[in-house]
Structure formats: C-alpha cells, structure tokens
Amino acid sequence: MPAAALRVAAITPFTTIDFPGRLSAVVFVQGCPWRCVYCHNDWMQSRAHAPESSWDEVMKLLSRRKGLLDGVVFSGGEPTVDHALPEAMRTVKSMGFEVGLHTGGSYPDRLAACLPLIDWVGLDVKAVPTDPETYDRVTGVPGSCAHFLESYRMIREAGVELECRTTAHPAWLPEDRLLALADWLKDEEVDTFALQIYRQPPGSFLARFDRIGADYPGERALAALKGAVGHFTERRG
Structure with a gap:
C-alpha cells in the first residue's frame, strides 16, 4: 500500500523526548485495536474517525527539516494497524531520516514487515506479562498479552534498539504488581525501561482515576525496578 494512504491523525513537528538521542518529528497514525483503560489518545482509536492531517503534510514538513531533524517516530493509536506503514517508513528512510516506532505489539505479523526499517522501538508493556488475565483487562481485548509477547520476542531477536515502557496507576499496578514487573524485566x-506515571489526558474534564500521590510508587518497588535494568527512567506529567 502506498505511503500516501497512511491515515495521519496528527503531527508533532519537533520533539527531543520521543526518540531518545535524536531530534525528531512524530507522525500519529489513526486507529488502534485495543481500548486501554488509561489511553492518552483515545480519539485516535477509531479508524472511522476522520484524520486531522495527511501524508502530504508529513512530506512537506520533512522536506523543510532535512538536516535539522535526525528521525521520525511513528506513533498512535497503534501505527502497525495501518497497512501503509512499511512504505511510509521506507519513504522516510530514503530521505535520510532514522525511523522510530511506538507500539504495543498488537500486530506481530505487521511488525515483522516493518522491523528491517526501524532504528528504535518504544514498546508499551501494559501490565505484568506473566499475568495475561490482567494484561488483557488493561487493554480490553482478549489475547493482547500473547500478541505483545510475540512482538517483544521478535524485536529482541532482530536486535533493534529497544525501550520498554509502562504507564502505571496504583488501581491497575499496585506495589506487588510493580515488583512482579521488576522480576520480569x-x-x-x-536494558532500558521507563515507568510513566499516569496523568490525565489533556482536554479531559472528567477524572478517570484518583489522583496519584507522590508516594507512588513506593521505595521498595522503585528500587526493584531501578535494579532490574541497566537504564531506568521515571516520567511524571
């Protein structure tokens, strides 16, 4: 499928935080098969929602930013939902940009087609992978944990630079679950893991969850996560 068919939900023209070590743009792809309880971009979930940007806008931006940006991150939604993603990545690579991908691993087969084109992956670990029942409850879709694990193994075997990241709220990841996550890691x-403390999506007036106190995560869980990986980052809104 041609790159021009990519359903572009939005574009961030410049970021220093979404592709570690690179100055990049972010292309948000419309659509996601999962309905995660803490989704930050829930308006991007439906493929039927009219995209607010276009691939033509992406090309105009990148043409102006050659030599100024290092890479392009495809995010979402779930970017692998779109069959045009491999060709979009190929186009970006041909322009001299590195390619990053934010994914939950929901489509292992489609991810496989993209991996040879990807320089870095930010992989969402929605819950403890050794607890598939809770994992699937977080995503709202049965079989999500199995798809994640298949994608995770595929990325590791390909040797692509990887950051695992987990969005956490004590309602879904209390201290004992964070300790179990540290064991899995x-x-x-x-090597690289980011704990992203849940924050209310911008523009949302109804709180989905109770406010998180400064004491979450607790010292024991935080120490376990830090000790489990080579590089740990805690991100708060």
Whole structure:
C-alpha cells in the first residue's frame, strides 16, 4: 500500500523526548485495536474517525527539516494497524531520516514487515506479562498479552534498539504488581525501561482515576525496578 494512504491523525513537528538521542518529528497514525483503560489518545482509536492531517503534510514538513531533524517516530493509536506503514517508513528512510516506532505489539505479523526499517522501538508493556488475565483487562481485548509477547520476542531477536515502557496507576499496578514487573524485566535482561506515571489526558474534564500521590510508587518497588535494568527512567506529567 502506498505511503500516501497512511491515515495521519496528527503531527508533532519537533520533539527531543520521543526518540531518545535524536531530534525528531512524530507522525500519529489513526486507529488502534485495543481500548486501554488509561489511553492518552483515545480519539485516535477509531479508524472511522476522520484524520486531522495527511501524508502530504508529513512530506512537506520533512522536506523543510532535512538536516535539522535526525528521525521520525511513528506513533498512535497503534501505527502497525495501518497497512501503509512499511512504505511510509521506507519513504522516510530514503530521505535520510532514522525511523522510530511506538507500539504495543498488537500486530506481530505487521511488525515483522516493518522491523528491517526501524532504528528504535518504544514498546508499551501494559501490565505484568506473566499475568495475561490482567494484561488483557488493561487493554480490553482478549489475547493482547500473547500478541505483545510475540512482538517483544521478535524485536529482541532482530536486535533493534529497544525501550520498554509502562504507564502505571496504583488501581491497575499496585506495589506487588510493580515488583512482579521488576522480576520480569530482570529475568528478560531488559536494558532500558521507563515507568510513566499516569496523568490525565489533556482536554479531559472528567477524572478517570484518583489522583496519584507522590508516594507512588513506593521505595521498595522503585528500587526493584531501578535494579532490574541497566537504564531506568521515571516520567511524571
């Protein structure tokens, strides 16, 4: 499918935080098969929603930013939902940009087609992968954990630079679950992990969850997560 068919929900023309070590633009792709309880971009979930940008706008931006940007991140939504993604990545690579991907791993087969084109992956770990029941409850879709694990193994085998990241709220990831997550990260020898403390999506007037106190996560869980990986980052809104 041609790159021009990519359903572009939005564009961030410049960021220093979405592609570690690179100055980049972010292309948000419309659509996601999951309905995560803490989704930050829930308006991007439906493929039927009219995209607010276009691939033509992406090309105009990148043409102006050659030599100024290092890379382009495809995010969402879930970017692998779109069959035009591989060709979009190929086009970006041909222009001299590195390619980053934010994904939950919901489409392992489609991810496989993209991996040879990807320089870095930010992989969402929605819950503890050794607890598939809770994992699927977080995403709202049965079988999500199995798809995540298949995608995770694929990325590791490909040797692509990887950051695992988890959005956390005590309602879904209390201290014992964070400790279990730390065990999984350590067992898997994950090098880079980011704990992203849940924050209310911008423009949302109804609070989905209780406010998170400064005491979450607790010292024991935080120490376990830090000790499980080579590089740990805690992100708060």
